[in-house]
Amino acid sequence: MLAVVATAALLAARLVARALIIRPVDALLETTQAIAAGNFAARADTRPRGELGRLAGAFNRMANTVQTRQNQLDASIETLRQTNEKLRSLVRDAPLAIVVVDAAGRVQLWNPAAEAMFGWSEHELIGQASPIAPADRRDELDANRARSLKGEVLRGEETVRQARDGRLLDVRVFSAALHDAGGRVNGILLAYEDITARKRAEGALVRSEKLADLGRLAAGVAHELRNPLTVVDARAQLLKRLTDAGPVSSDRLETNVDSLVEAAERMRRIVHGLSTYGKPQRVDPTLVSLPELLTALTELIAYAARNANVKVVRHVPDSLPHVLADRSQVMQILLNLANNALEAMAPAGGMLTLAGYVEDEPPTIVAEIADTGPGISPEQLEGIWTAFYTTKAEGTGLGLSIVRALVAEQPGATISVRSTIGRGTVFSLTFPQAASPS
Ligand SMILES: Nc1ncnc2c1ncn2[C@@H]1O[C@H](COP(=O)(O)OP(=O)(O)O)[C@@H](O)[C@H]1O
Ligand SMILES: [Mg+2]
Structure with a gap:
């Protein structure tokens, strides 16, 4: 009986x-497993009284936190995915050729614009060295890569690249280093803008404006040569008579x-000024004497x-x-600036000052063309550098846009203008201080 x-x-x-x-412990275990399997909405039963009920309560609070975190994470991932998608379509549809290379220069990305611009397709180039530097620009490409890897940003530097069919393209290059999660540089993003057509058009403009200038000059030069020629003629005849x-x-x-x-010296100077003026457009920086140039x-x-x-x-x-x-x-x-100054002062006349001086801060050498003409209003000042902007019946509006393009070709040179209505206008051309000629 006792046993029973x-x-x-x-x-x-x-x-x-x-x-x-x-049973409650089993239920808690099930809930844990459900959450582990990804069902973040699962909650434990908190009905059991005492310790187990409190445990379930604590567990549910933890589950709430996990669910909130998970929701935030999902939202972040979705944002990232959308950003990624946007970036991808940006790269795909960009009018700029966009290229990514790794630190060793091997192509990682080559967008459709790059395919169109250079002629190689992405799948041909992935993992290969980028083939677009012409033979004489390989060193420059390596130097640029080294600069980018050091963190330097290229902002539209002009250079030449080569397409698959051998065509040389004038391009502007933009580049920036890419970093891995640890902040180390692991590649370079490059963007290329094809400026071949623009360069060609600029060249044509420069040439046509130059021809017009030459025509204007020729009349003046012929006239200038007449004086010294008269001297030569008269002296030579006199000498002949004397010696006879x-x-x-x-x-x-x-x-x-x-x-x-x-x-003869005077004629040499005049002709010299003209002959250098007619030379072709290849930029050839040498040490130039501004006093000599301003005299010419x-x-x-x-x-x-x-x-x-x-x-x-x-x-x-x-x-x-x-x-x-x-x-x-x-x-x-200088001729373009001087011609503008003369045109601004004609026919009433005035004074044209050609000045040259050294500026210490920043260390530059300045050539100034100053006139006592009518001046340019602040609103007009903004427009004068634009191609085809002119206030003259016979003007082309190309002079100053060409001046600006030519200044950009001189290493480190800049140009600026200041003007006072009724007083006159000063154009300042500045050059960095160069080494003295030996
Ligand atoms: N020294 C100056 N004084 C007053 N206006 C000037 C001067 N230089 C340039 N300008 C203004 O800038 C305009 C553009 O000059 P430019 O590009 O050389 O073209 P263009 O001489 O054919 O008009 C001129 O039409 C004129 O209005
Ligand atoms: Mg002009």
């Missing part, structure tokens, strides 16, 4: 344990020969200045250091 009672009691205890402990008549004193000989030499300019515009009733004065110390620039292009810049 004991057995019944044990059974009852087991049943109670199952109802109060084992018998021995000539060395004094007389010297005076006549001196004036012949002087006239004075000769070239003397005739036009007289016609415009303009007095030309020079304030250029002979000691002015040389600048590194393309002589014939700087001449074209």
Whole structure:
């Protein structure tokens, strides 16, 4: 009997344990497994009283936190996915050729615009070295890559690249380093803009404006040459008559020969100014003497200045250091500015000042063309550099846009303008201080 009672009691205890402990623990375990499997909405039963109920409560609070975190994570992933998709379509549809290379220069991405611009398809190039540098630009490409890997950003540097069919393309390059999650540079993003057509159009504009300038100049130069030619003619005839008549004193000989030499020198300067002006467009920076250039300019515009009733004065110390620039292009810049100044002052006249000086801060050398013309209003000042902007009946509006393009070709040169209505206008051309000629 005792045994029966004991057995019944044990059974009852087991049943109670199952109802109060084992079942709730099993339920909690199930919930844990559901959450682990990704069902973040699963919650534990908090009905059991006592310790187990509190445990389930704590567990549910933790599950709430996990679910909130997971929702945030899902939202972030979705945002990332959308951003990624946007970037992908941006790269795919960009009009710029976009290329990604790894640190060793092997192509990782080559967008459709790159395929169209250079002629290679992406699948041909993935993992290969980028083939678009012409043979004589390989060093530049390597140097650019080194610069980019060091973190330097290229912002539209102009250079030349080669298409698959051998065509050379004028391009502007933009580039930036790409970093891995640890912040190390692991590649370079490059964008190329094809500016071949624009370059060609610019070249044509420069040439046509140059022809017009040359035509204008030719009249002046012919006129300028007439004076020294008259001198040469007269002196030569005099010398001939003197020597025909018998021995000539060395004094007389010297005076006549001196004036012949002087006239010849004057003609040489005029012709020199003109000949450098007509040279082709390849940029060829050398050490240029601004005093010499401004003297040649004075000769070239003397005739036009007289016609415009303009007095030309020079304030250029002979000691002015040389600048590194393309002589014939700087001449074209100065001529364009001087012609504008003369046109602004004609027919009333005025004064054209050609000045050259050294500026210490920043260290530059400045050539100034200043006139006493009507000046340019602040609103107009913004427009004057634009191609085809002109206020003249006969103007082309190309002079200053070409000036700006030519200034950009001179290493480190800049141009600026200041003007006061009723007072006049000053164009300043600045060059970095270059090494003195040896
Ligand atoms: N020194 C100056 N004084 C007054 N206006 C000027 C001067 N230089 C340029 N400009 C203005 O800038 C315009 C554009 O000059 P430019 O590009 O050389 O073309 P264009 O001489 O054919 O008009 C001129 O039409 C004129 O209005
Ligand atoms: Mg002009």
